[in-house]
Amino acid sequence: MIEVQDLRKGFDGKAVLKGVTVNMNPGMCNLIIGSSGSGKTVFMKCLVGLFRPDSGHILYGGRDFTEMSVEDKKEIRKEIGMLFQGSALFSSMNVEDNVIFPLDMFTNWSRKKKMERVNEVLERVNLTGSNKKFPGELSGGMMKRVGIARAIVLNPKYLFVDEPNSGLDPQTSGLIDQLIREITVEFGITTVINTHDMNSVMEIGDHIIYMYQGEREWEGNSKDIIFSKNERLNDFIFASDFLKDAKDMRMLEETGHIPQSEDRNIEEMIRNANEPLIPPSE
Numbered sequence: 001m002i003e004v005q006d007l008r009k010g011f012d013g014k015a016v017l018k019g020v021t022v023n024m025n026p027g028m029c030n031l032i033i034g035s036s037g038s039g040k041t042v043f044m045k046c047l048v049g050l051f052r053p054d055s056g057h058i059l060y061g062g063r064d065f066t067e068m069s070v071e072d073k074k075e076i077r078k079e080i081g082m083l084f085q086g087s088a089l090f091s092s093m094n095v096e097d098n099v100i101f102p103l104d105m106f107t108n109w110s111r112k113k114k115m116e117r118v119n120e121v122l123e124r125v126n127l128t129g130s131n132k133k134f135p136g137e138l139s140g141g142m143m144k145r146v147g148i149a150r151a152i153v154l155n156p157k158y159l160f161v162d163e164p165n166s167g168l169d170p171q172t173s174g175l176i177d178q179l180i181r182e183i184t185v186e187f188g189i190t191t192v193i194n195t196h197d198m199n200s201v202m203e204i205g206d207h208i209i210y211m212y213q214g215e216r217e218w219e220g221n222s223k224d225i226i227f228s229k230n231e232r233l234n235d236f237i238f239a240s241d242f243l244k245d246a247k248d249m250r251m252l253e254e255t256g257h258i259p260q261s262e263d264r265n266i267e268e269m270i271r272n273a274n275e276p277l278i279p280p281s282e
Helices: 040-048 070-077 095-106 111-124 140-152 170-187 198-204 222-227 231-237 241-255 266-274
Strands: 002-011 014-024 028-033 055-060 080-083 158-162 190-194 207-212 215-220
Touching (some): 014 215, 028 040, 028 170, 028 198, 040 158, 080 140, 095 111, 111 140, 158 170, 170 198, 215 231
Parallel strands (some): 158 190
Antiparallel strands (some): 002 014, 207 215
């Protein structure tokens, strides 16, 4: 579990995080969402120790990361895996060498034991036999899976993921989301995901934190979002008419009706859905 207590961070006298308090539990995909400038990136960088908070506390399994010595922080970092937005693979290294890198840095295992672990995680992300390929020979989805393999090779308790679907097509994005969720549940990892992808929010959002101007504006799960009355959240998530209609359809499936407070009605929604995308030729 990661516990964040009244976290504050600013730059040049401007407050970016304004007292964020939230708990993130193991075995769940904890998603951080929000528009640009909401503070979500600074929030994640504080969690992993790239930024030092001005005040507040970050606890990993009850251990106060913000008050630790440098040596103690190194021990916590051994329990953390990170999947970067662009995968951040070393282009001069093959898949095997990229994945083994954390083991070389943080363990004194034998080469044989390291390779056994590398092959285990490559098999887990469906990349068996790809050891000798270089990043330039991989598709975007394969690169993400190598990044995931490297992130979990030390068997972390905590996994941080920055925009996992950036640059991927919708089908591949769904596969990456599913893989992250499976690994999270399978190994009981506390996974924290920074994302703009609304498909991810709806598909793997076990716990969602919506940030607005440096504060936790809303908190819930993917089902709660459908019924949320928070106007800022709704404007952010359901920004287009298409997504508004999708929300209405999901509410209709869950409850059998759409709240009367909505401007649109079910007859209009169904009529719009049945209209042809291209007018018939005359």
